[in-house]
Amino acid sequence: MNQPVISDSPAKILIVDDDDRNLLALSEVLAPIAEVVCTSSGHDALRQLLREEFAVILLDVFMPDLDGYETAALIRQREQTAGTPIIFLSAVNKETEHLMRGYEMGAVDYVFKPVDPVVIKSKVAVFVDLFRTRRQLETSEKRQASILRALPMAIYEITDRNGEMFRQFRGGDLAHFLGDEAESVLRGDREWQEWVHPDDRLRLSQDAERGSDSVVIEYRWIGxxxxxxxxxxxxxRTGTGAARGWAGSLLDITERKELEARLVHAGKLDALGQLTGGVAHDFNNLLAxxxxxxxxxxxxxxxxxxxQLVVDQMRHAATQGTELVRRMMAFARQQELTPSSIDPASLCDSVAGLVNHTLGGKVEVIWDCPDAGHNLFVDRGQLELAVMNLIINARDAMPDGGTIHVSISEGKTADPNKPMLSIVVADTGTGIPDDILAKVSEPFFTTKEAGKGTGLGLSMVSGFAHQSGGxxxxxxxxxxxxxxxxxxPATRSEASEGKPVRVSDEDFDWIKGKAFLLIDDDDAVRVVLGEQLRDAGGTVRDFASGNAAIAGVERDRESVDFVLSDFAMPGLDGIKTLQKIGELIPNARRVLMTGNADDPRLTFSKDIPVLRKPLSLQQLTEIMTG
Incomplete structure (x- = not known):
């Protein structure tokens, strides 16, 4: 059987009368209140009720074929129309027994003809207003139900059934949590608690038994x-006595928890990055x-x-320390990168030469580095270090041997004007469990045994990738x-040459006879670098602060060829120191030294190069003679 359409259409009044004059008169009176639909028989009225919903029915009692009482009985039999108000209209049958029969048929009123327009209008207006109010409530309930269904939540009641608490769901989106199992829970075949994490079930029941009238608890749930x-x-709590129970809601806060975890993680990384910059400065001074x-x-x-063997081991240890600082700075995204165009094939060749002797006989590396049409555009040294780290990690994940596949291909990009290349390092090793997969790129996190890993490899690779724009x-x-x-990032530019040629001891001749002004608050750096310059034939005046250096220059205007100043110093920093000395001895070439790369002021002048600590005479020579 068809059901009436419930929509947001206006309220309607149904008038049923076999006299056209009555229909016309009533419709004119009631038209200002609501839309009027007129029919001349009980059969037509029933057909209208199958198609539409009405606020009130005005039903003539005496009609041929199907009279008003019979029509009302059929209306009341249908669930969809059983609650529709009926006002009987009658020009005869004014006896009490007819009135009682009309009310027994479900009429809300019994009006005699001729109808008083004011009276009938006021009576009908009441039911039209009630209909509109009910429709507004239904619309509001539907809207609330839609909102609840759109939220990751479910509404429930808990009642006592023969001493056992029974949870019954009343609304929301239970399928969000349970999928196809939602129906079995709604029927009562299964219970919500079945999916609560085993470690949280006891706490869930204990919190509900504490005697409080409200409970708020978070727990884990496995779908x-x-x-x-x-x-x-x-x-x-709801109800009293035997009817005492609970009303509550279940809200999925997984995304909120994940966001909170990411924010905490980001805060830790930011703090660690700031700490890294400071540690790197001091550590680089020690290494220098x-x-x-x-x-x-x-x-x-x-x-x-x-x-000589002992000295070589000392140098190796110090160089490893330099590499460790570089990794820390890469994680903190504070190291200085010098991007250049790198041919993928040359990258594979250079990395293969670095790692082949470290892999052992059980591990095979398959290189797939075809011409991709683009060259990589990143810092070559950091890229080689990153790929080497990935390969070494892959080797360590295959203690019984296996295959490492290294491939380079065109990367996916949303902007055709910004080409990308993809470098994939895949192994056949033990794999990483899901519960630690998100942690492997965190600094100092390692699954290796104590003493066999710093935990900075993947964090360095991640920092390098993001700082490079990848x-x-x-x-x-x-x-x-x-x-x-x-x-x-990739480029179509021609590949640059490989690593720069390192200078030899003979290239230090430019230092002979030159006068240096050396400024650094670290005594060890000042003494050691000063002695290196003197050994190479230079003369050195050294100062522990910018103010002391400026005062010394103002006192003694001896000729100065080069001024080397540390950046981070108490009092005047290196930038202000070099600016002031440049005013006093403008012909001297100035160089800024730093063990920290996170200050944007370090690029304050194109005429003053910046050298990263630990500083060597080779670096200084490359800058001064390049």
Whole structure:
């Protein structure tokens, strides 16, 4: 059987009368109140009720074929129209028994003809207003139900059934949590608590039994398909005595929890990045003193074979420290990058030469580096280090041997004017469990044994990728291996040459006879670098602060060829120091030294080069003679 259409259409009045004159008169009186539909028989009235919903029915009692009482009985039998108000109209049958029969048929009123227009209008207006109010409430309820269905939440009641608490869901989107299992829970075949994390079930029941009239609890919930959620369960007491129960809501706060975790993580990374910059500055000063001191000892002393071996190990340890600082700065995205055009094939060749001797006989590397039509446009040294780190990690994930596949291809990009290349390093190793996959790029996080990893490898790769304008993606399955993809900027520019040629000791001749002004608040750096310059034939005046250096120049205007100043110093920093000295001795060439790369002021002048610590005479020579 068809059902009446419930919509937001205007309220309607149905008038049923076999006399056309009555229909005309009543419709004229009632038209200002609502839309009027007229029919001349009970059969026509029933057909109208199948199609539409009416606020009120005015029904003539005496009609041929189907009279008003019979029509009313049929209207009341249908669930969809049983509650529609009926006002009987009659020109005869004014006896009490007819009035009672009319009310028994479900009439709300019984009006005699001729009808008083004012009276009938006021009576009908009441039911039209009630209809409109009900429709507004229904619309509001539907809107609320739609909102609830759009939210990741469900509404429930908990009642006591023979001493056992029974949860019944009343609204919301239960399918959001349970999918196809929602129906079994609504029927009562299964219970919500079945999916609550086992470690949280006891706490959930204990909180409900504390005697409080309200409970707010968060717990973990594992869905039928293994999906993991965080649930906020809020409930309040309802009823009294035997009818006492709970009314509450379940809200999926998984996204909020994940966002909170990301914000906390981002805050930690930001704090660690700031700490890294400060640590790098001090550490680079220590390394500069160590490496410079080793060079001085080698120049001044005649070392035997065993002594030279010890010195070589010292230099190796200090160089490893330099590399560690570089990784930390890469994680903090504070290292200085010098992008250049890199041919993918040359990258594979250079990295292969670096790692082949470290892989052992059980690990095979397959290189797939075809001509992709573009060259990579990133810092070559950092890129080689990043790819080498990924390969070494892949090797460590395959203790029994396996295959590492390194490939380079065109990367996906939303902007055709910004080409990208994709570098993929995939292994057949042990894989990474889901619960730690999100942590592997965090600094100092490692799954290796103590002493076998710093935990900075992947964080360095991630920092380098993002600082270069690219991204990193890690996919892994336990027992099947790991796939790491670096997507990096590319260019059609011709590939640059490889690493710059390093200078030899003979190239230090430019230092002979030159006068240097050396300014650094670190005694070790000042002493060691000063001795290196003196050994190379230069004269050095050194100062521990910018103010002391300026005062010294103002006192003694001796000729100065070069001024080397540290950046981070108490009092005047290196920039202000060099600016002031430049005013006093404008012909001297100035160089800024720093162990920290995160200050934008370091690029304050194109005429003053910036050298990163630990500083060597080779670096200084490349800058001064390049």
């Amino acid at each position: 039928p398909q293994g999906s993991r959620h965080h649930i906020l369960d809020q409930r309040v 003193a160590m490496l410079g001191g080793i060079s001085i000892l080698e120049r001044r002393l005649q070392l035997g074979e065993r002594e 991204e990193i993606r890690i996919d892994s399955k336990v027992g099947k291996g790991t796939r790491i993809e670096l997507t990096l």
